Amino acid sequence: MPSSAPPPTPAATPPGLPERLRRRVRHRLAAARLLRLLHPALLAGASALHLAVGLLPIGFIAATSHLIAALPAARTGGGGPTAALLIAAAAFVLQQALAPFQALAGELVARRVDGVRIADLMACALDGLDSADLEEQDVLDLLAEARGGFDRLSPTPGEAAAGTLALLARYAQLLGAATVVGIALGWLPALLVTAAALAIRAGQRGALSRFGAARATMTGRRRRLAYLRKAATGTGIAKEARMLGLVPWLRERHTAEARRYLEPLWATRRRLLFRPFLGLAAVGLLGGGAALTLLARGGAAHTLTLLQLSAALQAVLVPMRFGVFFPESDMQTLYGLTADDALRTLEQRPAEAPPVDAAPAEATPAGGAPAEAAPAGGAPAEAVPSGGAPAEAGPAAGTIRLEDVSFRYRPDGPDVLHHLDLELPPGRSTAVVGLNGAGKTTVVRLLARLREPTAGRITVGGTDLARRPVADWHRRIAVIFQDFARYELTAAENIALGRPALLTDRPALRAAADRAGVLGVLDALPNGLDTVLSSHYRGGSDLSGGQWQRVALARAMLALADGASLLVLDEPTAQLDVRAEAAFFDRFLEITRGVTSVIIAHRFSSVRRADHIVVLADGRVAESGTHDELLALDGEYARLFRAQAERFTADAAPHATPDASTDHAADPAALDAPPAEEALR
Ligand SMILES: Nc1ncnc2c1ncn2[C@@H]1O[C@H](COP(=O)(O)OP(=O)(O)OP(=O)(O)O)[C@@H](O)[C@H]1O
Numbered sequence: 001m002p003s004s005a006p007p008p009t010p011a012a013t014p015p016g017l018p019e020r021l022r023r024r025v026r027h028r029l030a031a032a033r034l035l036r037l038l039h040p041a042l043l044a045g046a047s048a049l050h051l052a053v054g055l056l057p058i059g060f061i062a063a064t065s066h067l068i069a070a071l072p073a074a075r076t077g078g079g080g081p082t083a084a085l086l087i088a089a090a091a092f093v094l095q096q097a098l099a100p101f102q103a104l105a106g107e108l109v110a111r112r113v114d115g116v117r118i119a120d121l122m123a124c125a126l127d128g129l130d131s132a133d134l135e136e137q138d139v140l141d142l143l144a145e146a147r148g149g150f151d152r153l154s155p156t157p158g159e160a161a162a163g164t165l166a167l168l169a170r171y172a173q174l175l176g177a178a179t180v181v182g183i184a185l186g187w188l189p190a191l192l193v194t195a196a197a198l199a200i201r202a203g204q205r206g207a208l209s210r211f212g213a214a215r216a217t218m219t220g221r222r223r224r225l226a227y228l229r230k231a232a233t234g235t236g237i238a239k240e241a242r243m244l245g246l247v248p249w250l251r252e253r254h255t256a257e258a259r260r261y262l263e264p265l266w267a268t269r270r271r272l273l274f275r276p277f278l279g280l281a282a283v284g285l286l287g288g289g290a291a292l293t294l295l296a297r298g299g300a301a302h303t304l305t306l307l308q309l310s311a312a313l314q315a316v317l318v319p320m321r322f323g324v325f326f327p328e329s330d331m332q333t334l335y336g337l338t339a340d341d342a343l344r345t346l347e348q349r350p351a352e353a354p355p356v357d358a359a360p361a362e363a364t365p366a367g368g369a370p371a372e373a374a375p376a377g378g379a380p381a382e383a384v385p386s387g388g389a390p391a392e393a394g395p396a397a398g399t400i401r402l403e404d405v406s407f408r409y410r411p412d413g414p415d416v417l418h419h420l421d422l423e424l425p426p427g428r429s430t431a432v433v434g435l436n437g438a439g440k441t442t443v444v445r446l447l448a449r450l451r452e453p454t455a456g457r458i459t460v461g462g463t464d465l466a467r468r469p470v471a472d473w474h475r476r477i478a479v480i481f482q483d484f485a486r487y488e489l490t491a492a493e494n495i496a497l498g499r500p501a502l503l504t505d506r507p508a509l510r511a512a513a514d515r516a517g518v519l520g521v522l523d524a525l526p527n528g529l530d531t532v533l534s535s536h537y538r539g540g541s542d543l544s545g546g547q548w549q550r551v552a553l554a555r556a557m558l559a560l561a562d563g564a565s566l567l568v569l570d571e572p573t574a575q576l577d578v579r580a581e582a583a584f585f586d587r588f589l590e591i592t593r594g595v596t597s598v599i600i601a602h603r604f605s606s607v608r609r610a611d612h613i614v615v616l617a618d619g620r621v622a623e624s625g626t627h628d629e630l631l632a633l634d635g636e637y638a639r640l641f642r643a644q645a646e647r648f649t650a651d652a653a654p655h656a657t658p659d660a661s662t663d664h665a666a667d668p669a670a671l672d673a674p675p676a677e678e679a680l681r
Pocket residue numbers: 135409410416434435436437438439440441442443602
């Protein structure tokens with residue numbers, strides 16, 4: 001949970017109130033909580049400024065009324081109303097002069113509040129929500145709503161806070177005008193116009209907030225529309241959209257989705273905003289009309305002085321204008337607070353249950369290798385690939401076991417893993433192979449603790465993994481996902497991600513890049529490791545798919561050097577051909593010899609050199625053993641291996657000449673790969 005947020009209290013509205021009132025109270029409380037994020041000096045300064053801006057027009061009314069009242073005397077040779085003129089001029093000039101400062105104060109308030117709440121949103125999105133949460137529609141809607149509040153397409157929570165403060169000016173002005181009407185015309189008409197003004201205002205705010213609530217229920221549609229708009233105007237699918245002739249379809253789909261979202265929204269707006277407006281206008285007419293009638297009567301009967309007439313006339317107009325839309329507050333508080341509401345709901349989601357107890361001492365990064373952890377594959381120093389630095393394996397974590405593990409993604413969904421038993425011996429490589437949908441990536445998610453088993457348990461060195469803090473385990477495991485992220489950051493940052501302390505440790509970064517076979521490529525970039533890996537930036541440069549894979553591998557190598565003890569490679573080789581993939585995995589196995597590692601692959605021929613191979617089928621272990629044992633078994637592995645090996649051999653001929661379309665042409669490791677026939681023996 002973010003630390004800077006006010007303590008998450010459940011909606012503190014008294015039960016039993018009508019929903020409309022509860023919503024209003026909730027919004028007031030939310031606005032007050034946002035204002036509490038401000039430095040007291042900023043809050044006091046901005047409030048004083050708004051009060052001044054609100055009251056100056058009242059000073060102007062009073063001064064001009066004195067001026068008007070003094071005019072007849074001045075015409076007959078009496079003294080000129082110099083003081084009143086000066087006060088009116090000063091009030092007018094000051095009002096104009098303060099306007100930019102008022103805007104500035106609003107900007108400062110908004111920036112300060114947004115700074116805090118954006119940090120809260122990031123903490124919530126990146127830390128407070130787990131992978132399962134991020135697949136829930138409700139959570140995605142709330143996230144979109146909260147994020148929308150910060151992308152400046154709609155008002156932000158900070159602007160809602162600034163808009164709330166700006167109301168001070170409006171209400172101070174209303175109070176000032178009512179006082180002038182009271183003094184000049186009488187307290188009953190003053191009460192009447194003020195009550196009418198407040199009634200109109202309440203009606204209008206209520207309609208706006210009901211509209212906001214109705215709009216908030218349509219976040220799912222808005223998200224779909226935003227996706228289509230981004231797809232149609234962004235660069236993500238630009239190539240495919242053209243190649244597949246998707247442009248007309250996208251345009252039509254966008255129009256249809258826009259209608260699906262906008263038409264009900266427009267209808268709601270008509271229902272909630274326009275119709276009540278007629279009733280509210282009638283209330284305003286009654287209140288203002290009554291006061292004006294009294295004024296006219298008083299004028300005709302000469303019971304009011306010119307000063308009273310002038311002051312009351314000007315002052316009555318202020319409450320009559322009070323029922324209008326406030327451009328400095330209304331949209332800001334409406335949408336900005338909706339975004340803040342969404343963020344608050346996310347923050348208040350029940351936190352994940354903490355682990356039963358802390359990690360046992362021998363399993364912490366600082367604790368060194370547990371008894372069971374001695375690498376079985378010999379000293380890492382012997383496992384150095386050609387030209388590379390020794391692979392500094394982190395302390396092995398002990399045998400990792402999936403014990404009778406079953407898993408389903410949703411409570412009402414089918415099991416995708418069924419009573420799975422899987423053992424990952426320390427210091428050994430285990431390949432998990434299987435056809436599409438067999439459950440391989442699900443195993444990775446469980447190992448990485450992005451998900452927890454529905455039944456059964458995972459143990460590390462005999463200790464239930466669920467008893468260890470997730471963050472601790474994440475430091476001990478380096479995963480390269482199928483869809484690993486390509487960050488538009490420098491090469492050095494891309495490698496150091498997750499290990500920020502090592503960002504400035506150039507030798508460590510270079511060693512990791514070297515081990516992953518990408519150092520030469522990165523050194524050749526315009527700014528070496530300081531080059532941004534994206535052509536969207538000046539001086540930046542993009543990499544090929546295979547080079548990106550090596551950057552991801554370098555990230556894992558760095559994690560390993562920094563104490564990670566389990567490496568997981570979830571088939572990040574989708575765009576490699578069969579031969580380059582085999583070469584990639586071979587290199588991976590070489591440079592990680594002596595490290596506990598898991599390789600996921602659906603090409604059986606790619607991972608034959610792993611110490612142990614597990615064949616998954618329909619979420620169950622179908623076969624397991626070494627490559628030779630599995631071939632001797634002559635079962636599913638042998639059948640699929642031979643089928644894929646035939647393709648591999650057939651593919652080898654065209655690749656005898658380096659193919660520029662695949663990355664391995666530029667990759668010394670790939671070119672060093674054994675001839676296909678030999679590799680398959
Ligand atoms: N987030 C999810 N929600 C619901 N079901 C899912 C989710 N992810 C995967 N599945 C289902 O779980 C099963 C196993 O998927 P998984 O991704 O683990 O397979 P895989 O062996 O890695 O496949 P591939 O080789 O295609 O990557 C599939 O039936 C899939 O549809």
